[in-house]
Structure formats: C-alpha cells, structure tokens
Amino acid sequence: MTAPHSIHSVEKLCAAGSELYERALREGGVPSRDADRAPCLIDFGLLQPGVENLRWLEPVAPVVAFHRLLRNVENRIADERRREAQLAEVFEPLMRLEGHPTTTPESTAIxxxxxxxRINLAVTEAMADASVEILTIQPHTSHTRASPELHATALGRDQAVLDRGGRIRTLYQHTLRHAPTIHARYEILRxxxxxxxxxxxxxxxxxxDRAIAFIPANEDRTLALEIRTPAIVGYFVDTFDRLWHLxxxxxxxAAQPPSSNGITQRQQAIAALLIEGYTDAVIADRLGMNIRTAxxxxxxxxxxxGSESRAQLGYLIGRSGILDQGQHEDPEQHLEQHPGQPPDRHPEQHPDA
Known part of the structure; x- marks a missing residue:
C-alpha cells in the first residue's frame, strides 16, 4: 500500500515531487497516473493536463511557475498594505470625535x-461555557492555514466541551473524507x-449551544460575524440539520458509497456540474478542490x-446513466469502521475558525 503523501508548502517540495517534476522537464511530460504519488505538483501548478492528450501531464516552465508564485505573495502583501491604509483613513478622524457612548461588543446582537x-479568541471564549452541542461546517479552502498553535487551541477547546458532556458534529466535503490529519484529530478526541x-x-x-454562531464576513476569512440573534442562529441550526441528514x-x-463502472462518487458530482454548463473554476470551487485537480x-x-472532446463528454455523460446511480442511496447503509481507508490526495482542513 502506498504511503500517504505528506502535506507541505511549495517552498519545501517533497522528494517524490522534485523527482517527477525534473523527469517531466527532461521528457516533456509524464502520464497522469504517475502524479498519484506526488499530487502536490498539480496543486502547486507545476504540472497541468495536456491540451491534446488528457492522459498526459505537461510541466510548467520553472521560470513561469516561480514568477507566478512570487507574484501571489507580492499581491497578498500589497492587499494588506492597501487595507491598512484604508482602515486608517476611515477610523483616524472618527477616533478624534467625542459624543454619546458607543455600543460594546457584548451589547450587540451581531x-x-x-x-x-481575534476570531479564534472569540470562538474560544464563546465555547468556554458550552456544554450542549457544537455544530460546524468545514469546507475545503486554499486560503490562510491556521498555525499549529491555533490547531492545538481548537483541539483543547473541543475536548473541554466533550468533557462537560457536550456533543460535536462536523460537516466536511468529500474531498476531505480520508484526510489523515483529520482522522488523527478525531482519534485524539474523547x-x-x-x-x-x-x-x-x-x-x-x-x-x-444553538445560541451563538460564527460565519465568515469576507473571502479570505480575516473578518467574521459573531451572531447572537435567536432567529438567525435558529436558521443556521435548521440548515445544518437538513444537510446532516443528507x-x-x-x-x-464510515459509509463508503461504491463506485460504479469505474466512475467514482467525486467524478459523478463533477459530471452533474459539467452537464449544467459550469466552468472548471466554478466546479472546483463548489466541490472544494483547486482548478488543476478538478x-x-x-x-x-x-x-x-472514451470522450475525445469537452462537447462529446457532456453527451456521453448523459447517455451513460451515471447521474442516476446512487441518487437514492441511504447514507446510513454500508457502514464500516474507518481504519484502513486510503488517504485522500487533497490538503487537509482542520476545524478551526
């Protein structure tokens, strides 16, 4: 059995990835199946599917990849500096004003x-007295990863809730179903x-405890809303319960929906979005994977x-009947113990804020 591929950053490219990328540069490409042992090359944009041969992965020139990754870093830094200047421009004159006392965070419903x-601190404080139930939805995301210290904090606060007799339920996307660090986390919790x-x-x-909710307020998760309005929190609970049932x-x-005729459940989900006319980027976003993996x-x-073109693929999907498979599958059936499941090929996401 192949060992799980460890998660790492692009500046710490693994040995398997370096070897395969060098080989692709020398030979002009590699078969797509060879990337199974180094999926990081696709995630980092170092290999991409060939235009004429979908089973062949072509290397992106190192100088192109380097400048693209460097530009991403520079853009993030520039965005933060612009945001800092905008915040200062807005709040500097306001801080010089005197008048009636303003509301404090404790007195506001949102x-x-x-x-x-700050977001993680607020979640930790809200969970300090929780003893009933924690509901979380954790989509896969390529945005800012939490530090090991924040992961440790999240693990400790979750265990404290469980020790007080509380319950924790979490929803993930299928792309994180076999993520090793997520399973390791659950094996620690008691x-x-x-x-x-x-x-x-x-x-x-x-x-x-069905009383306080936290949701993101921007795309990169640097802003969040803390909500204590009962009607809104109740709406979130109802939404969660409906998704949980499905x-x-x-x-x-773990229930393992079987693949049929060589089509995996993930490919069925992609097929359903393809015939609806969604682009690769939208499909990737909705299913929690990056566009290269999609x-x-x-x-x-x-x-x-056996498709030779994108147009033919949509036609063949319709004829194959694969979208009719598993539509009435009961998620409680076919249960099996989770140890021994194969590792997922996508980055793990921890249940932190």
Missing amino acids: SVLSGIE GDVEARTLDEVTNRLFVI ATPMYPQ RVHIAKLAATL
Whole structure:
C-alpha cells in the first residue's frame, strides 16, 4: 500500500515531487497516473493536463511557475498594505470625535471580528461555557492555514466541551473524507463526536449551544460575524440539520458509497456540474478542490467514458446513466469502521475558525 503523501508548502517540495517534476522537464511530460504519488505538483501548478492528450501531464516552465508564485505573495502583501491604509483613513478622524457612548461588543446582537487570532479568541471564549452541542461546517479552502498553535487551541477547546458532556458534529466535503490529519484529530478526541461529508457544503459555520454562531464576513476569512440573534442562529441550526441528514457518515463509522463502472462518487458530482454548463473554476470551487485537480478528474472521467472532446463528454455523460446511480442511496447503509481507508490526495482542513 502506498504511503500517504505528506502535506507541505511549495517552498519545501517533497522528494517524490522534485523527482517527477525534473523527469517531466527532461521528457516533456509524464502520464497522469504517475502524479498519484506526488499530487502536490498539480496543486502547486507545476504540472497541468495536456491540451491534446488528457492522459498526459505537461510541466510548467520553472521560470513561469516561480514568477507566478512570487507574484501571489507580492499581491497578498500589497492587499494588506492597501487595507491598512484604508482602515486608517476611515477610523483616524472618527477616533478624534467625542459624543454619546458607543455600543460594546457584548451589547450587540451581531458583531464584526477582524483578524484570524481575534476570531479564534472569540470562538474560544464563546465555547468556554458550552456544554450542549457544537455544530460546524468545514469546507475545503486554499486560503490562510491556521498555525499549529491555533490547531492545538481548537483541539483543547473541543475536548473541554466533550468533557462537560457536550456533543460535536462536523460537516466536511468529500474531498476531505480520508484526510489523515483529520482522522488523527478525531482519534485524539474523547467523547460524543461525529463527522459526515457531502459533495458540497455551505461556507464555514460555527454554532455553539444553538445560541451563538460564527460565519465568515469576507473571502479570505480575516473578518467574521459573531451572531447572537435567536432567529438567525435558529436558521443556521435548521440548515445544518437538513444537510446532516443528507450527508454520508465519516466518523466514528464510515459509509463508503461504491463506485460504479469505474466512475467514482467525486467524478459523478463533477459530471452533474459539467452537464449544467459550469466552468472548471466554478466546479472546483463548489466541490472544494483547486482548478488543476478538478481538470485532472475531468480528464480521468473523459478517459473512462472514451470522450475525445469537452462537447462529446457532456453527451456521453448523459447517455451513460451515471447521474442516476446512487441518487437514492441511504447514507446510513454500508457502514464500516474507518481504519484502513486510503488517504485522500487533497490538503487537509482542520476545524478551526
């Protein structure tokens, strides 16, 4: 059995990835199946599907890849500096004003939280007295990863809730179903904790004791809303419960929907979005994967169905009947213990704010 591919950053390219990328540069490309042992090359944009041969991965020139990655870093820094200047311009004159006392965060039903650390602190404070139930939705995201210290904080606060007799339920996307670090996390936690997965989930959500909710307020998760309005929190709880009923169990017992005719469940989800006319970028976003990974799955789907073009692929999907498979599958059936499941080929996401 192949060992799980460890998660790493692009500046710490793994040995398998370096070897395969060098080989692709020398030979002009590699078969797509060879990238299974180094999926990081696709995630980092160092390999991409060939235009004429969907089963062939071509290397991106190192100088192109280097400047693209460097430009991403520079853009993030520039965005933060612009945001800092805009905030200073807005608040500097306001801070010189005197008048009636303003409301404090404790007195408002909806509060805006700024910064990852401030958001995590607010979640930790809200969970300090929680003893009933924590509901979370954790979509896959390529945005800012939490530090090991924040992961440790999240693990500690979750265990504290479980020790007080509380319950934790979490929804993930199928792309994170076999993520090794997520399973390792659940093996550490002791108590009433469950996880399920869906093809698509909503944006990130925390609901604490059905009284307080946290949701993102911008795309990169540096802003969040803390909500204490009962009607809104109740709406989030109802949405979560409906999604939970539709989801496939992952932990502590995992239901494994079988693939049919060589088509995996993930490829079925992609096929459904393809025939609706969605672009590769939209498909990737809705299913929680980056666009390069989505295109590799599309290429594998095309190869399985014998398609030679994008237009023909849509036609073959309609004729194949694969979208009719598993529509009435009961997620509680076919349960099996999770140990021994194969590792996922996508980055893990931890249940942090």
